Amino acid sequence: MLRQALAKIVQTAAVLLIVSIVSFGVLKLAPGDPVELMLGEEYSKEAHQSLMIQLGLDRPLPEQYVDWLGRFMRGDWGTSFVSRTPIFQYAFVEALPVTLILAAAALGLAILIGVPLGVISAVRKDTAWDAAAAAFALTGSAFPSFYLGILLIWIFGASLGLFPTMGFVPPWRDFWGGLYHLAMPAITLSTPFMALIVRITRANLVETLEQPYIAAARARGEPAWRVIWIHAMRNVLVPLATIVGLQLGTLLHGAVLTETVFSLPGIGRMITDAVLGREYLVVQAGVMMTGCLVIMTNLVVDLSYPVLDPRLRPR
Amino acid sequence: MMIDHKQVLADKLATRFGRRRLLHGAGAAVAVASLPSVSRAADGGHIKLAWIDFVDTLDPHFTSYLGAIKIHNNIYNGLLKVEYDGEKVSFVPDLAESWKLLDDKTHVFKLRSGVKFHDGEICDAEAVKWSVERVWRGQPKSPHAWKYDYLESVEVVDPLTVKLNFKNPYAFLPVALTGSTGRAGTIVPRKAIEKYGKDFGRNPVGTGPFKFVSWKENDSIVLEKNPNYFEPGLPKLDRATFLIMKEASSAVAALLAGRVDGMSNSPLQFINQLKSNPNLTVLGEIEGNYSLMAMNCRRPPFDDINVRRAVGFAIDREALIKQAFFGLGIPAYTPISPPMTGFFDKNIAKSGRGQFFDLEKAKAFRAKAKEQGPIEAVILTSEQGQYGTRVAQTIVPMLDKIGIKAKLELVERAAWISRRNAGEFHMIDMTWSADLDPDETIFPEWHTGNAWNYSGWSNTEFDKLVEQAQIILDVKTRRDLYVKAEDILMDEAPMAILTHMPEFKILTKKVKGFKYTPADSLDLHTVSF
Numbered sequence: 048m049l050r051q052a053l054a055k056i057v058q059t060a061a062v063l064l065i066v067s068i069v070s071f072g073v074l075k076l077a078p079g080d081p082v083e084l085m086l087g088e089e090y091s092k093e094a095h096q097s098l099m100i101q102l103g104l105d106r107p108l109p110e111q112y113v114d115w116l117g118r119f120m121r122g123d124w125g126t127s128f129v130s131r132t133p134i135f136q137y138a139f140v141e142a143l144p145v146t147l148i149l150a151a152a153a154l155g156l157a158i159l160i161g162v163p164l165g166v167i168s169a170v171r172k173d174t175a176w177d178a179a180a181a182a183f184a185l186t187g188s189a190f191p192s193f194y195l196g197i198l199l200i201w202i203f204g205a206s207l208g209l210f211p212t213m214g215f216v217p218p219w220r221d222f223w224g225g226l227y228h229l230a231m232p233a234i235t236l237s238t239p240f241m242a243l244i245v246r247i248t249r250a251n252l253v254e255t256l257e258q259p260y261i262a263a264a265r266a267r268g269e270p271a272w273r274v275i276w277i278h279a280m281r282n283v284l285v286p287l288a289t290i291v292g293l294q295l296g297t298l299l300h301g302a303v304l305t306e307t308v309f310s311l312p313g314i315g316r317m318i319t320d321a322v323l324g325r326e327y328l329v330v331q332a333g334v335m336m337t338g339c340l341v342i343m344t345n346l347v348v349d350l351s352y353p354v355l356d357p358r359l360r361p362r
Numbered sequence: 363m364m365i366d367h368k369q370v371l372a373d374k375l376a377t378r379f380g381r382r383r384l385l386h387g388a389g390a391a392v393a394v395a396s397l398p399s400v401s402r403a404a405d406g407g408h409i410k411l412a413w414i415d416f417v418d419t420l421d422p423h424f425t426s427y428l429g430a431i432k433i434h435n436n437i438y439n440g441l442l443k444v445e446y447d448g449e450k451v452s453f454v455p456d457l458a459e460s461w462k463l464l465d466d467k468t469h470v471f472k473l474r475s476g477v478k479f480h481d482g483e484i485c486d487a488e489a490v491k492w493s494v495e496r497v498w499r500g501q502p503k504s505p506h507a508w509k510y511d512y513l514e515s516v517e518v519v520d521p522l523t524v525k526l527n528f529k530n531p532y533a534f535l536p537v538a539l540t541g542s543t544g545r546a547g548t549i550v551p552r553k554a555i556e557k558y559g560k561d562f563g564r565n566p567v568g569t570g571p572f573k574f575v576s577w578k579e580n581d582s583i584v585l586e587k588n589p590n591y592f593e594p595g596l597p598k599l600d601r602a603t604f605l606i607m608k609e610a611s612s613a614v615a616a617l618l619a620g621r622v623d624g625m626s627n628s629p630l631q632f633i634n635q636l637k638s639n640p641n642l643t644v645l646g647e648i649e650g651n652y653s654l655m656a657m658n659c660r661r662p663p664f665d666d667i668n669v670r671r672a673v674g675f676a677i678d679r680e681a682l683i684k685q686a687f688f689g690l691g692i693p694a695y696t697p698i699s700p701p702m703t704g705f706f707d708k709n710i711a712k713s714g715r716g717q718f719f720d721l722e723k724a725k726a727f728r729a730k731a732k733e734q735g736p737i738e739a740v741i742l743t744s745e746q747g748q749y750g751t752r753v754a755q756t757i758v759p760m761l762d763k764i765g766i767k768a769k770l771e772l773v774e775r776a777a778w779i780s781r782r783n784a785g786e787f788h789m790i791d792m793t794w795s796a797d798l799d800p801d802e803t804i805f806p807e808w809h810t811g812n813a814w815n816y817s818g819w820s821n822t823e824f825d826k827l828v829e830q831a832q833i834i835l836d837v838k839t840r841r842d843l844y845v846k847a848e849d850i851l852m853d854e855a856p857m858a859i860l861t862h863m864p865e866f867k868i869l870t871k872k873v874k875g876f877k878y879t880p881a882d883s884l885d886l887h888t889v890s891f
Contacts, residue, residue, distance in 0.1 A: 079776025083783060085418060086505060087426030090783055091813035094505055101502060129418055130579055131561050137579050197611055205615040212616045213607060215581070310607045312580040320580065320608070325776050 059342050063335060070334040071112050074327055080104065081128045081325040102128055115331060125328040138317060138332040145215055145313035149305065150298050152229050153237035154291070161241040162287075165248025170275060172253060180245055187242025192301050196235040196308035203231060213310040232309040236301050240294060247290050251283040258282075284355040292348030296341050407600035409873065409889060412613035412622045417583065417606070419563030420574065422548035423497050423504045428796050431545060432626060432884040433604060436585060438568035440547040441471050441490065442539045444798065446879040450703045451798055453536035457485065457549055457569065466531040466835055473522045477592045479551040480573040487524040491516045493549045494526070508806075509538040509546040512833075530833040533840055534801040540881075571597035571887045580606055598875065598890035617642070617868060624869040626884055629748050630688045633866060641871050646864035649880040650701045650803065651795035652694045653749070654857040655741070655757060658787055660818040663737045668730040669766075670855035674717040675724035676764045677757055677858050686752035691861040693718065696848040697794070697803045699862045701880040704837040705800050705844060715845075716852045717859050721763060728764045737766045742787040744778035753791045753860065782816050790816065795865070796882040800844045801832055808851055819856030 082098045083090060099105045103114075118125060124134040168180035204212035211228050218225030255261065256279055264274045303315035314333055321329035353360040415429025422434045443456035455461050458471040477485040498510040512532045517525040528535075539547025554567040566574045571593070572585035583604040587597055605622060607613040610629045616622045618639065628636060637644045657664035657673065664670050679693035695716030698705050707713060731737075739761070743754040754770050761768045768789065773781070782790055797803040805828045806812050810820040827847040831840045852859065865882045875888040 077777070078773075079778075079780040083779045084776055085426070087418070090426075090779075091505075094503065095783075097503060127579075130577075131419075131564050132579060141579065197615075200612060200615045204621075205618040208619050212619050212621055213605070213612055307609050308612055310581075310605065310609070310612055312578065316580050316608070323775060 055346070059346075062342060063338050066334060066338045067116070067331060068112070071115070071327065071331060072108075074322065074325065074330055075108055075111075077325070079325055081327070084324055085129055111327075115328065119331070119335070124332050127329055128326055129324060134328055134332045138314070138329065138336060142312060142314045142317045142333075143336055144217070145311055146299070146302050146306070146315060148218060148225075149229065149232055149236060149302055149311060149313060150295075152226075152233035153240060153298060153301075156233050157237040157241040157244050158291075160237075161244030162248050164241075165245040166252060166275060166280070168245065168249040169252035169256065177249075180249065184242040184245045184249075187238045187245075190238065192235050192239060193304040193308055195238055196232070196305055199231045199235060200308065215311045215313075232305050232311060235308070236298065236305045239301065240298060243290065243294065244287065247287055248283055251286050252279055255279045255282045281355070285352060288348050288351050288355060292344050295344045296337075299337050299340070407598075407891065408603065409599050409601070409624070409886065409891075410603045410605060410622045411884070412607045412616055412625045413583070413604040414607055414610050414613050414628070415626050417604075420566035420577070420583075421550070421563035422545050423500075423506060423550065424563060425545065426505055428882050429626065431796075432882070433583060433585075434545075434548065434566075434568075435570070435883050435885050436572045436602065436887070437566050437570045437574060438548045438550065439570055440540050440549065442536055442547065444540050444879050444881050444883070446701075446877075446881075451701050451880065452703075453540060456540075457490070464525075467528045469526045469528070469535065470519070471524050471526070473524065474592055475522055477569055478590060479554065479569050480567045480588060481551060481554055483551045483553050483567075485549060485551070485569050486521045487518040488521070489551060490524045490549055491518050492552045494547070496550065496555070497546045504546075506538075506546040509534070531835045533832060533835050534799055537799040537802055540798075572599075572602055575601075582606060593887065596887050598888065599886060602886055617870070620870070623873050624867065626867070627748070628866050628868055629750075630690050633690060634688065636868050643869050643871055643873070644866055645869070645876070645878045646690075646866035647878070647880050648692055648700045648862045649795065649865045649882055650699045650797035651793060651865070652697050652699060652803070652862055653691075653753060653791070653793045653860040655753070655860065656787075656790050656792055656817045656857045657855070658785060658789070658817055659820075659856050660785060661788075663731075663733060663739060663766075664788060666732050667854060668727045669733070669737065670858075671853070672724045672727035672731065672764050673761065673766070674852070674855040674858045675720045675727065676766075677760050677860065678719040679860060680719070681760075682753065682756050683861055686749060686756045687861060687863065691863040694859045694862045696852055697807075697859065698800050698844060698848065699797070699803065701798060702800055702803070705841050707845075715849060717855065724764050735765075739766055739768050739788040740771050741768050741789045741791065742771050742773065742778060742781055743791055744773055744775050746775050746778070747793060748863075749791075749793070751791075757791075785816060785818055792816075793863075798881055800840070801828070804828055804844065804847060804851070805832065808856065817856035819854065821850055821854060824850045824854075 082095050082102065082104065085098065086094055103111065115125070124138065126133055127137060130137070164180050164183065168177045171177055200212045203210045210231050214228055216224040216228045261274060261279055264278050299315065302313060303319050305311070306313045306316040307319065314336060318330060318333035320326070321333060413429065415432065416427050417430045417433060418427045419425050419430060420434060420437065422431070422438055425431060425434065439457045441456060441458045442453045442461065445452050445454050457473060457477060459474050460472045462470045464470055471490070473487060473490065479485055483489070494510070494516050497504045497506050498513055499507070512528045512530055514527045514529050517527065519525050549569065551567050554565070555562045558565045564577060569592070571588055571591045573588045575584040575586050577583045583606070585602045587600050591597060607616070610632065613622070613625055614628065614632050614636065617625055633644065636642055655673070655677070657670050659665055659670070683689060683691045683693065693711070695710045695718055700706050710716065741754045741758070743751045745751055751770065751772060758768045758770065781787055794803060794807060806814045808815055808819060808824065809828055810825050824847050827843050831843040831847070834840050834843070867876070867878065867884055869876055872891055873889060875890050877885065877888055
């Protein structure tokens with residue numbers, strides 16, 4: 048057990064190291080540098096050179112990477128070139144909670160609506176309910192999230208004035224206010240994900256409902272709700288958990304657009320701005336945090352299998 | 363102030379659907395019952411502006427972005443400021459009480475007494491001297507240091523009098539000193555800068571009508587009223603929040619929904635929609651700017667003057683304004699723009715000067731070009747600013763008519779800047795903006811070897827004329843020099859000059875007292891609800 052845990056930790060560290068090298072290298076190889084952007088119209092070769100030296104960007108690439116890695120390991124995430132704010136504060140303390148809350152709200156919404164819709168679709172197979180759920184699933188997967196966000200803003204924000212069009216209110220300061228501000232971004236981010244959950248739930252449940260043990264449960268006279276939610280759904284949970292874990296990356300990817308459209312100060316927007324502004328250290332911090340999130344989610348999913356399926360528990 | 367959002371939403375639903383229907387509708391009743399309360403800043407005294415411009419730093423001596431300068435003007439003062447009476451731009455004393463020329467090289471500023479920075483430090487002649495020297499020869503070097511190239515010394519005459527001695531007459535000084543476009547004459551406090559060092563740009567302290575409160579990355583910048591501001595009765599607002607929004611359509615939606623009181627700017631595609639909204643005031647006049655298609659004179663095909671001249675006359679500016687600028691703009695014939703009072707020729711369209719659309723002339727120049735076969739050229743463009751890639755897209759078919767097969771190369775902003783600075787392009791679409799003096803609009807952009815002369819164009823006669831114009835104060839003599847310089851520039855055509863454009867500020871009708879100046883500024887000094 049200890050050996051497995053150690054192997055997992057080494058594996059995780061190796062993945063993060065590779066990810067950090069790739070992201071550092073790719074961004075450095077891209078044309079443009081932060082100094083040119085910082086100088087804007089006041090660019091001159093002398094000013095450029097002087098600022099490059101000040102920021103330590105004139106050093107060889109491997110030296111810059113090793114320097115960053117050493118500091119990062121010691122907990123020093125550096126300072127943003129442009130904003131001069133400590134990156135740990137900006138990325139970890141301020142931006143990460145916004146994205147985590149948005150992703151959690153979207154995930155919660157997707158599961159709370161997607162699973163029952165999938166169940167209805169499977170139980171009422173080949174009826175109007177099923178067709179409606181299929182239509183929703185197809186539309187939801189096909190609809191670009193940024194477009195859905197803009198539509199929601201224009202209909203429910205600008206035209207009807209029912210929901211805020213922008214901004215983030217921390218739920219730990221004002222719980223209901225936080226949810227109110229999160230409603231439209233969470234719907235935007237969760238829709239494609241919800242559609243996927245509907246499809247996965249339906250497909251697996253339809254298959255499960257044809258199993259002999261379900262027929263046996265029905266023959267025993269168990270109520271329909273119990274047959275579906277207790278006996279059948281248990282078999283759907285494992286593929287569902289796998290999909291949820293695998294799709295976290297997609298959810299973070301969607302957060303980039305959702306945060307931009309709704310002006311939420313989260314990691315997605317932070318990374319986008321940092322990439323466009325060549326803020327190497329901010330990008331690195333963002334990549335490491337999202338990398339850790341994806342790895343940790345996969346770990347949680349791995350650990351959840353024995354809980355969800357007794358056959359996978361160690362004997 | 364905490365307000366009850368249940369009530370707000372109930373009211374909004376009632377307005378939209380009718381109170382009776384709302385109260386009887388089960389769905390709506392559930393919606394209202396489950397609505398949250400959310401903290402929201404009070405109106406009346408608190409202006410919220412959607413800020414779609416980039417803000418790099420709040421240190422006025424180190425910024426390079428107009429989006430930041432618009433905010434700086436509310437935190438800081440300069441020795442002079444820009445005023446506009448609807449027709450004429452003038453430069454008047456701001457922190458100074460009076461501004462006199464002892465001779466044509468010596469400027470004396472008598473300062474207002476009792477002015478303090480937000481941290482309590484006195485703003486006197488010593489503070490002005492220190493501030494000017496910080497830009498002029500401070501370390502790290504300010505990107506605006508070149509604006510004091512002709513400065514010889516700064517003298518403190520008495521605690522409220524400061525003297526700037528120049529090596530020669532310096533016509534650009536009023537613009538260099540104003541906080542709006544010059545940035546070099548903005549006065550900052552020594553103690554705060556020594557305290558914060560490089561982080562002063564995140565902890566700004568000025569003498570202006572508003573004090574800095576906070577800057578949350580990608581979220582907002584908040585200022586509050588400076589109760590000790592030296593202009594009596596100002597500012598009228600208690601608080602100003604600049605909500606940083608990257609997506610312009612979201613900012614427009616927020617404005618239409620009444621979530622914000624104004625926008626710092628707007629992409630042109632939204633302007634007509636915003637103008638048609640009865641609750642909004644859209645302010646925007648032709649400002650000191652020009653859009654252009656720069657051509658790289660260092661490499662083929664645009665090292666051939668006749669190819670460049672052909673391009674200059676092949677572009678139909680009227681069509682370009684309709685298609686790329688949504689009808690918002692005027693054709694530019696030369697760089698000097700309408701707000702440059704005393705220099706702009708109101709009859710330039712009829713004068714025959716500069717560049718304009720004349721396909722026959724363009725074809726005649728093309729016929730003189732060394733390369734008579736089809737010419738291939740790449741336009742380097744980026745999705746940025748108010749116009750995006752529309753200018754480049756619209757020009758391509760126009761160039762086709764003179765045998766230039768232009769292709770667009772769309773790159774992201776960082777790559778665009780990098781390649782522009784390195785001169786790695788055939789053609790590049792650009793804009794020069796917020797200029798109030800011909801020197802600013804011509805010298806750094808086209809003088810030989812200057813950092814902004816991306817085309818790599820060089821002409822010694824032009825150089826002499828613009829150098830001469832810098833050290834002459836008489837407006838008429840300067841104007842004559844600039845006319846000659848512009849004629850050379852437009853004839854040799856390192857660029858095809860395109861348009862002069864309005865810059866927009868959008869405010870809701872409840873915002874009162876905003877004074878518009880054509881310097882792309884958004885001063886909140888006199889604003890109230």
